[in-house]
Amino acid sequence: MNPKRHTFLEFCVEITGYPSVVLEGTGVVDLNQQLLEDVLGSTLIAKFYLLIETVLALSDASEREKRIRETVLPSPLFGPVVTNLIRLWYLGYWRELPDDWRQMTSRPKPGPTDAGRTHVPSELSYIEQLSYRTARAHPPGAKPTGFGSWSRQPL
Amino acid sequence: MQAESDDQKKFDVIIVGGGVCGALAAKKISAAGKSVLLLEAGTKEAMDPGQYDSFISRYYTMGATRGSPNGPYPPNNSALSPNDSNQDPYFVQVGPQQFLSDYLRMLGGTTLHWQGTSLRMLPVDFEMQTAYGRGTNWPITYDHLERFYREAEWEIGICANVEEQANLGVRFPPDYVYPMEKMPQSLVDQFFMRKLDHAEVDLFGKPYPLKVVSMPVARNATPNLRATGYTPVGSTADESVGQRCQGNSSCSPLCPVQAKYNALKTLAAALKTKDTHLEIRSQCVASKLRVNACSGRVTGVEYKEYSVRGKAEYTAKFVEGKVVVLAANAIENAVLMLASGVVDDSGQLGRNLMDHPFVVLRGLAPEPVYPFRGPDITSGVESLRDGRFREKHAAFRAGISNWGWVGEPTGSVESLIGRSQFGKAFREQLCDRMSRMVRLGVMIEQLPDADNRVTIDPARTDILGNYLPVLNYKYDDYSLDAAVAAIRTVWPTIVKHAGIEDTTDFSSVPGGSQSVFQQGLRFNVTGSGHLVGTHRMGHSADSSVVDTELRSWAHGNLYVIGSGSMVTIGTSNPTLTAAALSLRAAENILKTWRE
Ligand SMILES: Cc1cc2nc3c(=O)[nH]c(=O)nc-3n(C[C@H](O)[C@H](O)[C@H](O)COP(=O)(O)OP(=O)(O)OC[C@H]3O[C@@H](n4cnc5c(N)ncnc54)[C@H](O)[C@@H]3O)c2cc1C
Ligand code: SF4
Helix, strand or coil, X not given: CCCCXXXXXXXXXXXXXXXXXXXXXXXXXXXXXXXXXXXXHHHHHHHHHHHHHHHHCCCCHHHHHHHHHHHHCCCCCCHHHHHHHHHHHHHCCXXXXXXXXXXXXXXXXXXXXXXXXXXXXXXXXXXXCHHHHHXXXXXXXXXXXXXXXXXXXXX | CCCCECCCCCEEEEEECCCHHHHHHHHHHHHCCCCEEEECCCCCHHHCHHHHHHHHHHHHHCHHHHHCCCCCCCCCCCCCCCCCCCCCCCCEEEEXXXXXXXXXXXXXXXXXXXXXXXXXXXXXXXXXXXXXXXXXXXXXXXXXXXXXXXXXXXXXXXXXXXXXXXXXXXXXXXXXXXXXXXXXXXXXXHHHHHHCCCCEEEECCEEEECCEEECCECECCCXXXXXXXXXCCCCXXXXXXXXXXXXXXXXXXXXXXXXXXXXXXXXXXXXXXXXXXXXXXXXXXXXXXXXXXXXXXEEEEEEEECCCCCCCCCEEEEEXXXXXXXCCCHHHHHHHHHHHCXXXXXXXXCCCCECCCEEEEEEECCCCCCCCCCCCEEEEECCCCCCHHHHCCCCEXXXXXXXXXXXXXXXXXXXXXXXXXXXXXXXXXXXXXXXXXXXXXXXXXXXXXXXXXXXXXXXXXXXXXXXXXXXXXXXXXXXHHHHHHHHHHXXXXXXXXXXXXXXXXXXXXXXXXXXXXXXXXXXXXXXXXXXXXXXXXXXXXXXXXXXXXXXXXXXXXXXXXXXXXXCCCXXXXXXXXXXXXXXXXXXXXXXXXXX
């Protein structure tokens, strides 16, 4: 198992607003972590884990929230990465990071099969995207709610 | 290259096109013992359960192009479908406006990605000229078609409520029931039903209520206890699946369980019939009808058979038939007839192309209505389908969407990201916004206009050398004035009664729409996928392409079926009417045999 799995998962809890049991239940935690590691490469991912560990070390939830808002999201280096993680969780796709981010990090432009390209990593990524769940609905074409369920309040 | 018949066999009937109209005709004619050949331009992949499942996988992983109705289906440059960003452009749009509707060229046809709304036309829709001095009267009345509406409703499998339709002016024989009870109406519908109970609008000095009515749809629901002997037809992959709509909410572009009707079901049933005389040849694009110059009779169909999708290679073939039926849809039928030099004394061939111009209105309900669940349209505001106002502007109906706003959830997620939201606050705001989204799709009647037309140009062909459809198209004042009434009069009334926050925004033009300007108002219009006109039926050879039996005036053994034969479009989605006309034509074809 990835030694940083717990760190990654706990940080995803902070940015998605969902408890870890829900994120685990999607089955895409490992896939998402692997994708992130592939996109960032070893040097950057190590820095990223260091940064988020400083956030997770704060015992108070509002302190963690404040740190993300004031330090992580405004960071030119990791702000776009975290935003993309939110996209990955909520919409089930990875968006190619912008040119200026690549220039800053000297990461290569992703090719047509590289992890960093704009793409839906797997069917499960689509099916488990959090947005529809958040709206108490389901992604079109997956997880149907059953005959007539739409005429009643969602469960 | 002139291909000779490679068939020992001469068929009683050759049908071009394996969509709903071709399938219904094929089933009825082959069941009567006639030998039928169905030529299909696209592949027959959808009939293969494994391939059908691969469309679903493709749909899940395709990302941004997911919204396009043709998106999940493999691109096919050998038999192109229009408005699909994954393949070569198909329509040659001459303007002044774009024709923004599409269809699917694959066995099963456009019903693979249709929505399944299956309203009958109103009796008055057949007599628009007499009633309102607009459009053209049909050569037949509603009552000529009524029996075939019933047949189509049972063949396709419609769930609906007779009383609610009758209240709108649709006539049924006593005791008639649809095969299935109406689809359960959504929470979104219930919200509008409550709020619009007393709402009415004034159009040219006359009040009209804004009545929310359940929608007849081609989806499996609870069989009507009075519909003796009816069993919902499940998926062609596995009949035990799809016997009820289970709320996948992806009917367009595809229903994973085929609880929504598609033409594969009719074809599968026809093929299963004992001693069937139906043969289907897919990947065979009909390119020309061969006509005997002396007798005027069509002797058969020339077609191009390709083995590899997207390659410029094909084998030219010819097959003979005693009767030829074109069921390739309004645009393709016109292209094929034009390519064949079919005689048309009326000058109407290819003309009078119609669609339902479509305007999207949206807002946020004051309370959660939990959209993004169930089939898209289970009700609509239906009370403006007819009225004296039709002397001045078009009638329209507003389908109530169960799928929130277009472009969601991406739109809301991006907007929250743009405001640096994350965590619990993000989650709460997203829930609040998405669960209150409401959207109306206003579908507007369009009059026949000879300048709206399909033509061909020898310089514009596809990789097999078949003609691309060249389209001239525009919206007229009659439709656009109705759009203005919907936006300026009807929508604000709904907004007020329902306490909706109006978020309709015409400042940018989303893909697939075009901007128009009418009565000082700028708004966006798109198409509905409803191809009507192009080979209208009529009383005489000098005013129409086909007679009341959908038989070509000039070529006695050529029938041209589907919505292209319709004279006007009214406000109902056209497929049920096209299906009824096709069943009627099939009956007439069999009758000529007996005679
Ligand atoms: C997004 C969308 C939603 C829709 N929703 C609704 C709705 O809710 N209600 C409604 O009533 N209608 C709806 N429609 C319209 C409906 O889908 C069509 O009216 C209907 O499917 C047309 O059936 P058809 O058999 O006439 O033609 P098609 O379904 O287009 O079938 C024609 C067949 O002919 C084949 N073909 C074409 N050219 C050739 C050739 N040269 N040689 C051999 N074969 C050929 C094609 O491959 C195809 O299989 C919708 C359309 C779209 C695009
Ligand atoms: S809601 Fe789902 S199950 Fe029902 S018809 Fe649509 S896609 Fe099929």
